[in-house]
Amino acid sequence: MGAKLLMLAGDFVEDYEMMVPFQALQAVGHEVHAVCPEKEDGDTVKTAIHDFRGDQTYLEERGHDFALNATMADVDPADYDGLVVPGGRAPEYLRTYDEVLETVRHFFEAEKPVAALCHGPQILAAAGVLDGYEMTSYPAVRAEVEAAGCSWVDEVTTDGNLVTGQAWPDHPEWIAQYLDLLGTEIDHGKPVAADD
Structure with a gap:
């Protein structure tokens, strides 16, 4: 039986950081609810693609419309086994919503698995x-999270x-470590051809 996971979204969430974990976590049997303050099940958020081309910072381009599949106002964090906090530009304003901060605090107080990527830790810092x-x-978020009391390292980390x-280039390792934290077991058996 898969875990029930909550994923925070907002306009201009990073496209790959929303889409890839949302789909990957479902592909291995988890139920994932994507929510955004002030939006309902079926509404969409606009995504942004952050590309790394050797400049001093990322290049931002318009991504896709991502359809939410749950309503944040109806969510009880106690009903969920884990939380996913993607990056992009959304975290800088999502952290101003009390309901977002209270939701994040629940997962930490209950010591449930949390995965945060890129600018997502801005929300965690604001939640204290x-x-x-x-x-x-x-x-570029390092100073913010260090000011919130953590020690920053230069690699995918589970603590x-x-x-x-x-x-998003960290997805393979980041998602794998989150799956380990969730206790996800994946059957790596090989498919058998129909005539075997």
């Missing part, structure tokens, strides 16, 4: 839950209930 953790984030990565 990072004190004592070893973690990573998008490098207690928290898995963090720097950006």
Whole structure:
């Protein structure tokens, strides 16, 4: 039986950081609810694609419309086994919503698995839950998360209930570490041809 996971979204969430874990976690049997304050099940958020081309910071382009599949106002965090916090530009304003911060605090108080990527840790810092953790984030967010009490490292990291990565290029390792934290077991058996 898969876990029931909550995923925070908002306009201009990073496209790959929303789409890839949303689909990957479902592909291995987890139920994932994507929510956004002030939006309902079936509404969409606009995504942004952050590309890394050797400039001093990322290039941002318009991504897709991502359809939410749950309503944040109806969510009880106690009903969920884990939380996913993608990056992009959404975290800078999502952290201003009390309901977002209260939701994040629940997962840390209950020591449930949390995966945060890129700018997502801005929300965790605002929620006041990072004190004592070893973690990573998008490098430009380092000062913010260190000010919130964590020690920053330059790699995908799991510390207690928290898995963090720097950006979408970290997906393979970041998602794998989150699956381990969730206790996900994947059958790596080989398919058998119909005539065998």
